[in-house]
Amino acid sequence: MKNEMIIVLDFGGQYNQLIARRVRECNVYCEVKPYTMSLDEIKALNPKGIIFTGGPNSVYDETSPRYQKEIFDLGIPILGICYGSQLMAHTLGGRVETAPVSEYGHTEVTVDPSDVLFEGVSENTVCWMSHTDYIAQVPEGFKITAHTPVCPVAAMSCPEQKLYATQFHPEVMHTKEGMKMLANFVHNVCGCAGDWKMDSFVETTIQSLREKIGSGKVLCALSGGVDSSVAAVLLSKAVGKQLTCVFVDHGLLRKNEGDEVEAVFGPDGPYELNFIRVNAQQRYYSKLKGVTDPETKRKIIGEEFIRVFEEEAKKIGSVDFLVQGTIYPDVIESGLGKSAVIKSHHNVGGLPDVVDFKEIVEPLRMLFKDEVRKAGLELGMPEYLVYRQPFPGPGLGVRIVGEVTEEKVRIVQDADYIYREELHKAGVDKDLGQYFAALTNMRSVGVMGDFRTYDYAIALRAVLTSDFMTAEAAQIPWEVLAKVTNRIVNEVKGVNRVLYDCTGKPPATIEFE
Numbered sequence: 001m002k003n004e005m006i007i008v009l010d011f012g013g014q015y016n017q018l019i020a021r022r023v024r025e026c027n028v029y030c031e032v033k034p035y036t037m038s039l040d041e042i043k044a045l046n047p048k049g050i051i052f053t054g055g056p057n058s059v060y061d062e063t064s065p066r067y068q069k070e071i072f073d074l075g076i077p078i079l080g081i082c083y084g085s086q087l088m089a090h091t092l093g094g095r096v097e098t099a100p101v102s103e104y105g106h107t108e109v110t111v112d113p114s115d116v117l118f119e120g121v122s123e124n125t126v127c128w129m130s131h132t133d134y135i136a137q138v139p140e141g142f143k144i145t146a147h148t149p150v151c152p153v154a155a156m157s158c159p160e161q162k163l164y165a166t167q168f169h170p171e172v173m174h175t176k177e178g179m180k181m182l183a184n185f186v187h188n189v190c191g192c193a194g195d196w197k198m199d200s201f202v203e204t205t206i207q208s209l210r211e212k213i214g215s216g217k218v219l220c221a222l223s224g225g226v227d228s229s230v231a232a233v234l235l236s237k238a239v240g241k242q243l244t245c246v247f248v249d250h251g252l253l254r255k256n257e258g259d260e261v262e263a264v265f266g267p268d269g270p271y272e273l274n275f276i277r278v279n280a281q282q283r284y285y286s287k288l289k290g291v292t293d294p295e296t297k298r299k300i301i302g303e304e305f306i307r308v309f310e311e312e313a314k315k316i317g318s319v320d321f322l323v324q325g326t327i328y329p330d331v332i333e334s335g336l337g338k339s340a341v342i343k344s345h346h347n348v349g350g351l352p353d354v355v356d357f358k359e360i361v362e363p364l365r366m367l368f369k370d371e372v373r374k375a376g377l378e379l380g381m382p383e384y385l386v387y388r389q390p391f392p393g394p395g396l397g398v399r400i401v402g403e404v405t406e407e408k409v410r411i412v413q414d415a416d417y418i419y420r421e422e423l424h425k426a427g428v429d430k431d432l433g434q435y436f437a438a439l440t441n442m443r444s445v446g447v448m449g450d451f452r453t454y455d456y457a458i459a460l461r462a463v464l465t466s467d468f469m470t471a472e473a474a475q476i477p478w479e480v481l482a483k484v485t486n487r488i489v490n491e492v493k494g495v496n497r498v499l500y501d502c503t504g505k506p507p508a509t510i511e512f513e
């Protein structure tokens with residue numbers, strides 16, 4: 001029974017699903033709904049609270065997404081975040097303007113701890129800001145409850161009407177006490193008891209997959225990454241040999257990875273399924289020849305994957321279900337809903353056109369990466385597989401800047417192997433969200449023995465992240481970096497420099513393309 005529910009009204013922000021997830025972490029059921037949902041539809045859901053998300057627009061822009069004023073008269077508590085806060089201010093008669101100074105990233109905010117939203121929060125706390133507009137004047141009846149040196153209204157509230165708003169993003173982990181603020185809203189403003197618990201994902205998913213699939217034939221594109229591996233194991237547990245997994249080795253995998261995937265999912269592995277490995281390395285290299293634009297590379301890799309898969313699918317014939325290991329961040333970042341497209345993801349879309357199937361199955365669509373891992377463990381998958389580095393569909397294609405060649409693939413594979421090995425030996429790998437070596441397209445002068453070299457620079461990347469939507473650069477001990485550098489320049493031909501990437505996400509992405 002979903003007796004208590006919070007609605008996240010989606011105005012096109014990047015972190016909308018994250019907000020929903022944070023609310024679910026407070027043990028309150030939560031769903032994201034489009035801002036086009038009518039007032040009657042909202043009333044019918046009888047939510048205990050509503051959260052307006054951020055979004056890329058300016059409220060004073062005629063075409064920007066709005067909501068009718070009457071929503072504020074329902075008596076339902078509302079929390080506006082970023083664009084949502086500006087929308088609240090604008091709609092209720094406050095003033096929103098372009099800020100003289102936009103704020104971006106970690107920002108010190110002074111809050112009023114007597115406001116319900118900030119109960120238990122330190123008076124000076126760090127929040128994540130990302131805005132170019134700001135609230136210049138709050139609507140009548142509102143008080144300012146937080147500010148920064150350049151943002152006069154970092155938060156406002158009107159407790160009588162149960163309306164709250166923050167310019168910053170409490171849902172991202174960079175907002176140190178954001179979870180406290182959301183919990184305050186959910187429990188103390190909306191009055192939710194927090195008695196909702198997510199059912200065991202694995203159990204219910206296997207059960208519902210069985211019901212859905214019956215005796216049908218299932219086809220899965222297995223990449224060897226955590227997502228598609230967990231999806232494959234879920235399906236294998238649900239329907240066994242009715243499942244066929246096609247693994248395309250596109251020549252952009254990490255060192256030895258093709259064989260490792262085969263060892264786990266192939267006939268000698270522990271799972272019951274049909275496994276087909278396609279060695280398509282050379283096809284990919286020739287398609288990628290001369291291509292330097294990152295989006296074009298992604299598209300080529302994605303399209304070629306579809307071609308290869310199509311050929312295999314033809315051999316298999318018609319299937320009933322096609323499995324995809326799509327997870328939540330893929331869905332959001334591929335620009336579903338109204339969010340701006342960050343980059344086209346390899347594993348969303350495409351395949352359905354070329355495979356003769358009845359329905360698509362995406363068992364992980366609602367999960368974030370760490371939840372996928374939890375599901376993997378619950379499935380009894382070995383830890384080395386579950387905690388394997390997340391690896392993007394386009395593989396090393398997104399870790400080689402500029403043209404992809406077989407030679408560059410060899411360089412980045414070898415450097416990455418050394419990096420991973422040394423981090424593991426030093427025992428620092430388990431604390432990291434994701435880490436890898438990338439090949440910059442930069443060559444520079446070096447000296448080796450008596451000779452001048454003109455070789456590539458390898459970039460090392462390591463980030464801390466819990467949800468892969470945001471991340472910060474990890475501080476790897478200097479001795480470890482020195483050791484890795486030394487080994488790479490000595491052991492990997494074609495490299496004479498090693499750089500460390502200190503950038504977080506945003507403004508960078510985790511991958512390096």
Ligand code: XMP
Pocket residue numbers: 344345346347390391392393394398434468505508509510511512
């Ligand atoms: P970015 O680089 O967007 O990465 O910050 C966030 C997470 O997504 C992974 N990633 C992908 N995964 N297909 C995938 O399956 C893709 O096309 C893709 N691009 C990025 C990335 O490795 C990181 O974990």
